[in-house]
Amino acid sequence: MAIDQLDGRILVLLAREPRIGVLEMSRRLGVARGTVQARLDRLQSSGVIQGFGPQVDPAALGYPVTAFATLQIRQGQGPDVRAHLASVPEVLELHTTTGTGDMRCRLVARSNADLQRVIDRVVGFDGIVRASTAIVMENPVPLRIIPLVEQAAADSEGH
């Protein structure tokens, strides 16, 4: 479950050069190919690596506006609201958080004007009591995992 230094180096290498092959990886890391193969299999089957899906930029797809919405849900309407939000393509992510019936979702839109349409569609659903939205201006730290991987690998040093 915990990862060691070699696992960490594999993950970092993979994050930096994702299209790299197993053979090339083994050369860079100075270990046998079978070892990298086995580590990768283990990382995937243990769930540390969930996949290698392409990271698609919504902006390049024509959706340059990102926003976060905080929703308050009427008691008992949770499942319905989830299904509703899941059916909206512009909802990229949804979490339920502490707080009475609170959800937060990440939205994208084609423009600020289009965001209004998206929000209307999102909150125009019975069961959503209240909604507040914050538009993203900058993204100083894009979603990342490498620093955490390095810390986790370092933590496992002193076994």
Next chain:
Amino acid sequence: MAIDQLDGRILVLLAREPRIGVLEMSRRLGVARGTVQARLDRLQSSGVIQGFGPQVDPAALGYPVTAFATLQIRQGQGPDVRAHLASVPEVLELHTTTGTGDMRCRLVARSNADLQRVIDRVVGFDGIVRASTAIVMENPVPLRIIPLVEQAAADSEGH
């Protein structure tokens, strides 16, 4: 910049079976290998596909707790606060949003107790005026892009 149906099918296929090769993709899609190759190159150079980095599960790394923090920043301290937050491995993402000096970040921690340590480290910085945190309980819609890709591809139908 906009994607067509073939691009959309490539992205969906790639999202479903990321380790698939160009040759196999061309077979599944019923087009020539060179075509898929060219489309992939274009998707990458145009920025639609940012990369194929491994999707690492923080929970499997030993960080099962996720939280969102909303920070209020003192005027003019933005750059310093950003640099500080970027230096904390548990900060996975950071956005600046509308609102007076507002930032939101995504945090992970080893436990609820550990979250306190992380928050202390995050907010224990001159320039952060106020902070509120919400712990994530469920993630009904994990970060996704396929529905948006399909919509974008469908929108380009009527050229």
Next chain:
DNA sequence: CGTACCGCTGAGCATATTGCCCAGCAGAAA
């Protein structure tokens, strides 16, 4: 102390894929 067990190594082999080339062809634009 001896004996399993486990992970890593280094190697080999048949098969599949890649990167790169080419000529031909259809549709759109000029």
Next chain:
DNA sequence: TTTCTGCTGGGCAATATGCTCAGCGGTACG
């Protein structure tokens, strides 16, 4: 008509993959 662009289908050498194997050093356990 002519030119351009994108897709096709093919071929080629080089490379990577999946799989197997025996050897070898640790560590755990009786």
